[in-house]
Amino acid sequence: MVTSHDDVITVLSEDQCWDLLARGELGHLAVSAQGQPEILPVNYVVDGPRILFRTAPGSKLSQLTANRRVAFEVDEHDDSFAASVVVKGNARRIELQREIDEAxxxxxxxxxxxxxYRWVSISPTMISGRRFARSPEPDRYVASADDS
Amino acid sequence: MVTSHDDVITVLSEDQCWDLLARGELGHLAVSAQGQPEILPVNYVVDGPRILFRTAPGSKLSQLTANRRVAFEVDEHDDSFAASVVVKGNARRIELQREIDEAxxxxxxxxxxxxxYRWVSISPTMISGRRFARSPEPDRYVASADDS
Known part of the structure; x- marks a missing residue:
């Protein structure tokens, strides 16, 4: 009988987090602008310990990610499991031609x-991930639904 | 020949945004805490003009969403298209038993x-969405890859 989150959640190792990031194509980027959180989906690629994505010149995303602290999330799931990795770090526009060519x-x-487009890199300062088996809700929810 | 974002992106109407939200189960919540963005995946449900999700009592998510401005994103995609809706609004814990029962x-x-768990509601102040057909990258990318 599952009684708490702790029984079903597996914390991912850093290597497992990077493996999940490397498999993905779509991430979710969160940026804070004067206390207002913004969130956008972005395609990305992993390059060593960095995450790279592209912005259109002059776009909101381009402005938001200039030298900013960001949070970046990628998840994967099917009917039996769900996993999510969150990276926090600093975003920086890639300006040098050599680095642009590499990207x-x-x-x-x-x-x-x-x-x-312009390239932006995220240099992680923190990475964490978790994975859990998807399973039916325990009794409380069933009881609530039946009572309604 | 596709030459810019504007040619391929469709802006969703507010009704289309709500339709997409109503179809989804997993959203991405962005919160700002002292300028540091946080992002978390959450299961949610749409109730009229609100978005509701649950937090574990005492959890980080629970603390982060107490009377905060948040951004919330849901996307859906397959091999031929991708769509994303972003909601900005204010999060509020649901404390009244009557409202808890309704949730x-x-x-x-x-x-x-x-x-x-505890319920949290997001009352939207802004909703926007876009949809685009997925298609191969234009020539610039192919050329870059070939040159490498």
């Missing part, structure tokens, strides 16, 4: 066609 | 078993 050589899978 | 009667699908 362009990475196999970023972009779901949206883009001719003009 | 418990909603069909929230929680992927993780929970016996003890």
């Amino acid at each position: 362009d050589a990475l196999m970023l899978v972009s779901w949206i066609p883009t001719l003009k | 418990d009667a909603l069909m929230l699908v929680s992927w993780i078993p929970t016996l003890k």
Whole structure:
């Protein structure tokens, strides 16, 4: 009988977190602008200990990620499990041509066609992940539903 | 030939945004704490113009969402399209027993078993969504990859 979160959640190792990040294509980026949180989905690619994504020049995302603390999340799931990795770190625009060329050589899978873009990298300061088996709700929920 | 984001992105109407939210089960919540963005995946349910989710008592999520401005994102995608809706609003813990009972009667699908929880509601102040057809990258990317 499951009685708490702790019984079903597995904390991922740092290596497991990077494995999950490397498998994904779509992440969720959170940025804070004057106390107002913003969140956007982005395609990304992992390069060593960094996460790279692209922004359109002049876009809101481009402005939001200039030298900012960000949080970045990727999840994967099917009918039997769900897992999520959260990275916190600092975002920085890639400005040097050599670094731009290196980024362009990475196999970023972009779901949206883009001719003009700027690269942004996230250097992680913290990474954490968890995984859990998906299972039916315990009795409390069933009882609540039946009572309604 | 696709040459910019504007050619392929469809802006969703408010009704279309709510339709997408109503279909989903997993959202991404962004909160700002002293300028540090946080992001967490949460199961949720739509109730009229509100979004409801649950937190474990005493959890970080519970602390983060007490009377806070939040951003909340849900996306859906397959091989041919991707769509995303972002809601900004204010989070509030549901404290009144009558409201708790009403929330418990909603069909929230929680992927993780929970016996003890608190409800949190998001009252949206802004909702926006976009949808686009997924297609291969245009020439620039191919050229870059070939050059590497």
